[in-house]
Amino acid sequence: MRPTSPWIWLFEQKEHRLQQLHRELLYLEPGYISNQYTDIDIHLMDFWIGDTDPSLIQFFTPDIDTTFKIANTALDPEDPLDDPFTWAREMKDDQDIIPKEMHHQLHRAFSNYLRKSPGGNKIPICWELISMREEEGIFNSNDRHGFTIERGAISVDGKTAHQIVVMKKDECHHDILPSVGELVVLARWMLSGFKNHKHQFCRYHRHERPQLDFPTMIISFLPDARVRVLHRYYDGSRLKVAYTHALNFNAEDYTEKMDVLHQWAWPFTDGDTTKSIPLPTIEDDEEDEWDEWELRYREDSEDGGSKSEEDGNSAEVEKDLSGCESEFDEDDESDGENKNPIEEWSDEFVIFAGINRKIIERLEEKMRALGK
Incomplete structure (x- = not known):
């Protein structure tokens, strides 16, 4: 996926x-x-x-x-x-x-x-x-x-x-x-x-x-x-x-x-409203940067497990935006010369996936250290 x-x-x-x-x-x-x-x-x-x-x-x-x-x-x-x-x-x-x-x-x-x-x-x-x-x-x-x-x-x-x-x-x-x-x-x-x-x-x-x-x-x-x-x-x-x-x-x-x-x-x-998202590469000695992303991951995980009204809104947004990605895919199939905008960020996908993986690994280490 x-x-x-x-x-x-x-x-x-x-x-x-x-x-x-x-x-x-x-x-x-x-x-x-x-x-x-x-x-x-x-x-x-x-x-x-x-x-x-x-x-x-x-x-x-x-x-x-x-x-x-x-x-x-x-x-x-x-x-x-x-x-x-x-x-x-x-x-x-x-x-x-x-x-x-x-x-x-x-x-x-x-x-x-x-x-x-x-x-x-x-x-x-x-x-x-x-x-x-x-x-x-x-x-x-x-x-x-x-x-x-x-x-x-x-x-x-x-x-x-x-x-x-x-x-x-x-x-x-x-x-x-x-x-x-x-x-x-x-x-x-x-x-x-x-x-x-x-x-x-x-x-x-x-x-x-x-x-x-x-x-x-x-x-x-x-x-x-x-x-x-x-x-x-x-x-x-x-x-x-x-x-x-x-x-x-x-x-x-x-x-x-x-x-x-x-x-x-x-x-x-003035100001750039289309600025790209700075995704940091998390290293062990970058504690401040790490804590920021770990906090975001925890918040997302907690939100994902709740059944609140806010989650309903977020799910609706995700559904709408997922439609954008499907349209990108359909457009690629119909026109091979036009490069998919999402593919332009393939390097960022790798970084983003790596961040999630490191977050999960770090959380598991903390849980083991606590004896849980």
Whole structure:
């Protein structure tokens, strides 16, 4: 029996663990997230230039040279007829205007300036908007955590799997820390990326290097005219999140903040989402490396023996991905000239099988030493 592809193994593990994290987030009470959660690693990010903790992979950075800015439109940010948010600020004492809901007008102003900027009425060539009809699940609102999705886009350059989401939220739980609802959206969109990639890769892109991560960025419009930008990726064990303060746009520097927000509208993307899996050759003196793989093996063994709901999800993922391998085999039989992508990793299969063998041998030695 041929060993499981290293990519399929890691892909399955990451999706399964992210599913667990997503369920845990859904059960949390509405509020904010701090670093007290062991599966979430959050770091503050500079809204103006995008700098964050160097330990994070910076998949998104603002496009400081963008043409999307107020000065490039014929609109006057001080004219309430041109700027819906300026109109709302002037009318905030009116009983029909609720200050807490001014973020709706702020979102309208953001969209107007973007659309009226040169080239702003077209989607950049490397991006594609996601249809709400095709992906109803990820556009669903959530009353418990109070958010709605306004827009979503994915990169279509064929090399990366970045995603952008614009959302509104009914509550700003903390001026600095991100909310549970915002992380729910991040996890939900990443899981959608996994699901769609399995379908696309199995059926249409079988000879391309598969994606291993789906970094997602959110522009979150919050009550009291606040906006937060955050992005994340999943390293297989922790959700890595960079986030800005919930900046108050009802301020004297409104136009400056709006221009910088447009730099985040279609940001620069970086980072390799198709990177190969580093599989170490385990030697006796490499204890740290060995312990890491032994722990993974123990976790997989324990998961394999349980009958929990999570295992059902993992089995479903394995079934879906095994279909990919069968399609690869069928394609090889029909076209001998096209090399099977899985065969390209034959050396990695040998390493992966060797790791499993060494793990089993090491565990047996430990059991014998304990007299069991």
